[in-house]
Amino acid sequence: MKIILTIVFIGLTFLTDVKADWLKLTSYPATNARDIVEKNGVLYAGAQGSGVYLSYNNGANWVQRNNGLTTNRATTVHAIAYLTPGLFIATTDGIFMSTDEGLNWTAKNNGLQIGPGAVYYFAYSLFEDEGALYAGTFNAIYKSSNNGDTWVPIIPVATHMDICAFHKYDNFIMAGTSAGNRPPIMSSTNNGSSWSNMSINGGFPTSAFCIYSEPGKIFVGTAIGAWLSTNGGVNWIRRDNGLGADPYVFSFAKVNTTLFAATNNWVYKSTNSGLNWKLDSMNGQTFQDVNKLLVYGNRLYAGSTTGLYYRNIDELITGIENPTGEIIRDYTLSQNYPNPFNPVTKIEYRIPSQSNVLLKVYDFTGKEVQTLVNEIKSAGNYSLDFNASSLSSGVYFYKLETESFSSVKKMTVIK
Numbered sequence: 001m002k003i004i005l006t007i008v009f010i011g012l013t014f015l016t017d018v019k020a021d022w023l024k025l026t027s028y029p030a031t032n033a034r035d036i037v038e039k040n041g042v043l044y045a046g047a048q049g050s051g052v053y054l055s056y057n058n059g060a061n062w063v064q065r066n067n068g069l070t071t072n073r074a075t076t077v078h079a080i081a082y083l084t085p086g087l088f089i090a091t092t093d094g095i096f097m098s099t100d101e102g103l104n105w106t107a108k109n110n111g112l113q114i115g116p117g118a119v120y121y122f123a124y125s126l127f128e129d130e131g132a133l134y135a136g137t138f139n140a141i142y143k144s145s146n147n148g149d150t151w152v153p154i155i156p157v158a159t160h161m162d163i164c165a166f167h168k169y170d171n172f173i174m175a176g177t178s179a180g181n182r183p184p185i186m187s188s189t190n191n192g193s194s195w196s197n198m199s200i201n202g203g204f205p206t207s208a209f210c211i212y213s214e215p216g217k218i219f220v221g222t223a224i225g226a227w228l229s230t231n232g233g234v235n236w237i238r239r240d241n242g243l244g245a246d247p248y249v250f251s252f253a254k255v256n257t258t259l260f261a262a263t264n265n266w267v268y269k270s271t272n273s274g275l276n277w278k279l280d281s282m283n284g285q286t287f288q289d290v291n292k293l294l295v296y297g298n299r300l301y302a303g304s305t306t307g308l309y310y311r312n313i314d315e316l317i318t319g320i321e322n323p324t325g326e327i328i329r330d331y332t333l334s335q336n337y338p339n340p341f342n343p344v345t346k347i348e349y350r351i352p353s354q355s356n357v358l359l360k361v362y363d364f365t366g367k368e369v370q371t372l373v374n375e376i377k378s379a380g381n382y383s384l385d386f387n388a389s390s391l392s393s394g395v396y397f398y399k400l401e402t403e404s405f406s407s408v409k410k411m412t413v414i415k
Helices: 002-017 313-318
Strands: 035-039 042-047 051-055 077-083 086-091 094-098 123-129 132-137 141-144 163-169 172-177 185-188 208-214 217-222 225-229 249-255 258-263 266-270 290-296 299-304 307-312 344-351 355-362 368-377 380-387 394-401 406-413
Touching: 035 077, 035 290, 035 299, 042 077, 051 077, 086 132, 094 123, 132 163, 132 172, 163 208, 172 208, 217 249, 217 258, 249 313, 258 290, 258 313, 266 290, 299 313, 307 313, 313 380, 344 355, 368 380
Parallel strands: 077 123, 123 163, 208 249, 249 290
Antiparallel strands: 035 042, 042 051, 077 086, 086 094, 086 123, 123 132, 132 141, 163 172, 172 185, 208 217, 217 225, 249 258, 258 266, 290 299, 299 307, 344 380, 355 368, 355 394, 394 406
């Protein structure tokens, strides 16, 4: 009897300890992450004071790439952008470009001006549109038509323009300023030849840190929360319910129907276009800014003032696995629902012990069309939404594989 009781106790303890949470990438060498981007499966992270880092294995290992960044100002990275000519970084010492994944950096500051009121370039943002490059700095918006070899200011040079964000929506470019003493957003419909202020916050000055859009919606993250426009920026609605007191929004990311916001108090999520927000807190969390969010694979990465973190997307969307604490004895792959569907369906599975889980979608010929899960999972119930908007109508198969289990189900996309 004692042996049986001991076994049950151990099993229940194991299940109780299973909890989804943010994980810190302890292999990331820097103490902060100002920006993070992905290109061709490579993660690029920029830090304040220690430059650029690359990871070829989803953040498990990192290498520093600072050759050519010879000053502390050059290794103070504000933004990273992979543009057509190569990899660019915006730093306190100006703009640098690399054509060999950061092995070597070359300054691209010809035409950039210092000041008035500053002693360095202070480049904050980078953007590309219709063959031209744009750079936001302390004093202006600059444009280059020759891959960054020369820059020309396209707005009057002035103190504290602090252009920190660019975005294109429909036929116009938007630029955000973090200065705090100017209208937060400007827009141009003629490739930057002229700019006009948008009426966000009634035209009153505030800081705008990021811009995100989807069809019919523009979101702007500011020093007074999130703002939404549904008519191309003509009118704006404040959307900060639940963001807490004095919310600064630095970055947005979208996964299916869930919108995430990086703030000065960690990461929030909304399933109703920002009408309500909920804090996706971290155990032992301390007050800190999250500078950038990146969705890549099955992870949401967060670059913060204390390093790099991530959470698995299926955990973020569906919440805590196995909330009932039931003992799971068998592997199960359930039939998706609804089925047939257009374009989103839910797939659920359960695993009785920690396993290397692979969940893939195949077309009728057996060709792989998408990998939904490819990582080690703890014991529990899992649920995820599969979006088939990029697929044509027809019959598809989804297959769950672990070290000791395999199961296939059929689903039908109807459009």
